[in-house]
Amino acid sequence: MQSCHSVKASTLLLKESQPRKLQASTAPGISQAELLQLPEPGCCGSIRRWQLRSGLELVIHDVGFREKVVVERDSSSESPQLGLSFCLSGQIRGMVADTQQSHQFQVGQVSLGMANGGKRRVEYSERQRILLVHCHVQPETIGLFTQESIGQWPQALREAIAAGEDRLTYFQSTPMTPLMTATVRQLLQCPFQGISQRLYMESKTLELMSLYFDRLLSGDRSQQSESNLNRDEVDRIYDARDVLLSRISHPPTLMELAHQAGLNDRKLKEGFRKVFGTTVFGYLHNHRMQQAQQLLLMPETTIASVAQAVGYRSPEAFSVAFRRTFEISPKAYQLGNGR
Secondary structure, eight states, X not given: OOOOOOOOOOEEEEEESSOOBOOOOOSTTOTTOEEEOOXXXXXXXXXXXXXXXXXXEEEEEEXXXXXXXXXXXXXXXXXXXXXXXEEEEOEEEEEETTTTEEEEXXXXXXXXXXXXXXXXXXXXOSSEEEEEEEEXXXXXXXXXXXXXXXXXXXXXXXXXXXXXXXXOOEEEEEXXXXXXXXXXXXXXXXXXXXXXXXXXXXXXXHHHHHHHHHHHHHHHHHHTSOTTSOXXXXXXXXXXXXXXXXXXXXXXXXXXXXXXXXXXXXXXXXXXXXXXXXXXXXXXXXXXHHHHHHHHTSTTOOHHHHHHHTTOSSHHHHHHHHHHHHSSOHHHHHHHTTO
């Protein structure tokens, strides 16, 4: 991001009916992105938007603010949508005008919000950098509004969904897990271009959504765990899982993982079996194989590159593990799926 020169703090008020746009950027790696214009002269950097599929949008904010900026937006005509934000840097304050409800996007937090239209006000403080990954999704696009799905949501979210045109809003914020943070950084450092880039961005966006909703619903699962694991221990088991998956290429030892999670190794092993139904490294193996399946279908990937990405020292060892798991070789799997 380009540097911002310090100036006397002031407030810039914008009324945003529709985003202003710059011409398409020719910079490497963002040819699929729409580059949105920033409010000048109050900030510098970039806001990039990808329309990944119908009803699913990714927006990456990397913006420095020299002065306070306030954006007012009227989205009365918009249909209900969910917004999922992962904040790596900075702080944003939002307000829904009809209800005077306010909420904060803060560094290290993931936030889920839903609004059924109306006027909104967003405030960006001066002298800060915002680094935020935001996903917009029409819930029906990925089956979030089915009767089966709605029954699993927290009561407040169910009420917001049921409100419809009454414009009830929902906002919930929680700390990002280590695995969420690692996945956000992988998305920001996408190594591909062209169609491979779009596929990678979409897969990472869906992975982030999956990680968040898994965390959101984990409270219900923890209540179903054996009575000899209390809530704090279950939370530590999930933290250990996130650390493990964030270090898929160089996983920690059991003792290291237990230490990071604040558990002894016996409780860690027992907890993994209770919560996930498998061993620590059985869980890691299953995740590696699932990741490998996705990577093998990416254009121009090789067996060797996939093996390295999922933590195997040699393509041969990876191929043996893959065949043992799926009863098919990695190459045959690629060929059988159009690669």
